[in-house]
Amino acid sequence: MPSKDEIDDRLKQLAIAAKNHQPQTVERQKAVTTLVMEIQKYKIVKFPKNFSFTWEIYQEICTEAYQDLMFRICREIKNYRPEKEVSQWVNFLIIKCFQEATPRVIGRSDFKRSYYKDIDAFFDGQTNQQEDESDLLAKALIEIIEEDPGDVFKSEVSKKHPQVNFQLLLVKREIEEVSWEQISAELGVGISTLSSFYRRCFEKFTPRFREYL
Known part of the structure; x- marks a missing residue:
């Protein structure tokens, strides 16, 4: 088993390679797929702890959040900052995914969501652009699902x-x-x-x- 430093270096190289490819190209798709597979392989995702739900509901939230995370890595790889470890970036994203998945799983539209709006401070200020691009991609996926x-x-x-x-x-x-x-x-x-x-x-x-x- 590689050391933590070796894993960090490996993931960083893959993330940088994926980031440097042009969007919507076969090269980026392959690079991101490799990165995702390595993230899964080394089990670097750490889910937020929450004791407010039963174990079954918590597991369902984690499953939903993990699926969302895979999509988010694919569409936001351009925003990865090489000065951060991939594990830091991924585990920041899983917090957002967990918070967004929670009201969907428990079926309460009025559930209080606590989004991390300080992502610009964490990643050098690209929040609005990131959200706009993510919304466009989300709409594209919705069209694919419906059609x-x-x-x-x-x-x-x-x-x-x-x-x-x-x-x-x-x-x-x-x-x-x-x-x-x-x-x-x-x-x-x-x-x-x-x-x-x-x-x-x-x-x-x-x-x-x-x-x-």
């Missing part, structure tokens, strides 16, 4: 529950922000079954999502 070219998401159907397909869950979870409890009641399928199917599909189609980043 589903070739019905690739819709064709991914649960074997035991044919009324459940990945596109349906994507719309409800990522666009309409419906809680698992509501989806479960509507479809008549258990939460654990739905979330497990969703996670498997999400992992399967992550490379396809990256094509549009």
